[in-house]
Amino acid sequence: MLKNDSKWIKIISTATDSKNIIFLDSLWEGFMKYLENAVIKSINMLNDNVCDIKLHCPRVAKNACPGQFIEIYPDNGVNILSRPISICEADKIIGTVRVVFQLVGAGTKLFATKKIGDTLRILGPCGNGYSIGENSIESSVVLVGGGIGVPPLLYAAKSIIGEKTIILGYRTSPFLADEFIRYGNVFVCTDDGSEGYHGNVVSFMRENNISGDYILSCGPKIMLRYLSEYAVENSIPCQVSMEERMACGIGACVGCAIPIDVNGEVVNKKVCKDGPVFDCKEVIWQ
Numbered sequence: 560m561l562k563n564d565s566k567w568i569k570i571i572s573t574a575t576d577s578k579n580i581i582f583l584d585s586l587w588e589g590f591m592k593y594l595e596n597a598v599i600k601s602i603n604m605l606n607d608n609v610c611d612i613k614l615h616c617p618r619v620a621k622n623a624c625p626g627q628f629i630e631i632y633p634d635n636g637v638n639i640l641s642r643p644i645s646i647c648e649a650d651k652i653i654g655t656v657r658v659v660f661q662l663v664g665a666g667t668k669l670f671a672t673k674k675i676g677d678t679l680r681i682l683g684p685c686g687n688g689y690s691i692g693e694n695s696i697e698s699s700v701v702l703v704g705g706g707i708g709v710p711p712l713l714y715a716a717k718s719i720i721g722e723k724t725i726i727l728g729y730r731t732s733p734f735l736a737d738e739f740i741r742y743g744n745v746f747v748c749t750d751d752g753s754e755g756y757h758g759n760v761v762s763f764m765r766e767n768n769i770s771g772d773y774i775l776s777c778g779p780k781i782m783l784r785y786l787s788e789y790a791v792e793n794s795i796p797c798q799v800s801m802e803e804r805m806a807c808g809i810g811a812c813v814g815c816a817i818p819i820d821v822n823g824e825v826v827n828k829k830v831c832k833d834g835p836v837f838d839c840k841e842v843i844w845q
């Protein structure tokens with residue numbers, strides 16, 4: 560209930576030297592976001608436009624779950640707003656979080672210039688994350704990712720014990736796809752046919768009658784919309800991770816609100832706080 564409440568962020572950010580924080584930490588472990596100066600342990604370009612960073616941030620890592628994201632703050636004094644980036648992997652023992660992101664504008668391009676040993680100020684883990692079935696060992700799960708929506712599914716693939724069908728879509732050259740192989744049956748789709756199935760992920764699913772106990776997905780809105788139609792037609796519960804432009808990233812500005820159907824009533828929900836993961840049947844696709 561208090562997992563994403565911004566008052567806890569304020570407490571953490573203003574009272575990190577206080578002894579009380581230790582009490583609050585243990586009390587709310589698993590419910591809070593942490594501000595950390597995360598040290599870069601590795602940084603690589605996966606291709607010309609996609610950067611892969613591993614950060615040492617033990618408190619964020621310890622509390623992370625698949626489908627959540629972190630906010631990364633640019634430190635150039637010009638770009639003030641944090642940038643939301645999904646957690647691609649979290650190692651709770653070593654205390655690292657991995658993020659994989661596309662170079663889009665000032666923020667992401669700045670992050671990609673960093674070196675090993677530099678720090679990035681981050682806040683996390685943010686958002687609700689996927690609901691992964693308690694009996695995941697007996698489940699058959701379909702993971703569907705598109706483009707830069709692929710990274711968070713790696714963490715999900717790693718965390719689910721049951722049988723996994725993993726369908727990854729790209730415009731052209733795939734990235735990260737090889738890392739999924741050890742977790743399930745992987746199918747790559749490309750728009751230009753340069754690798755794998757020639758076409759989009761939903762066409763692939765239709766042609767191959769892909770089914771499972773539930774679907775977890777992340778990708779462009781148009782992909783999620785067609786996937787949602789497929790899931791409803793085939794009576795497969797489907798969770799979609801929505802992407803909206805964000806400003807505050809902590810539920811304060813309403814900039815990321817989207818209409819959600821709650822028992823027949825349209826309610827504006829914040830992607831950064833109530834999401835990013837929603838039941839596909841609740842999303843009002845526009």
Ligand SMILES: Cc1cc2nc3c(=O)[nH]c(=O)nc-3n(C[C@H](O)[C@H](O)[C@H](O)COP(=O)(O)OP(=O)(O)OC[C@H]3O[C@@H](n4cnc5c(N)ncnc54)[C@H](O)[C@@H]3O)c2cc1C
Binds near residue numbers: 628660661663
């Ligand atoms: C929950 C969530 C998870 C995401 N995970 C990833 C990921 O794992 N990998 C990845 O490559 N991208 C991801 N994105 C998109 C990523 O946040 C944007 O590409 C990034 O913020 C762009 O910042 P910029 O400074 O490079 O671009 P600019 O266009 O200069 O950004 C200007 C402002 O708009 C915001 N903004 C721009 N595009 C987006 C966007 N698509 N979503 C939200 N805010 C945006 C920025 O945060 C910034 O405040 C995610 C977005 C969301 C909402």
Ligand code: FES
Binds near residue numbers: 804805806811813814
């Ligand atoms: S980005 Fe401000 S409420 Fe979500």
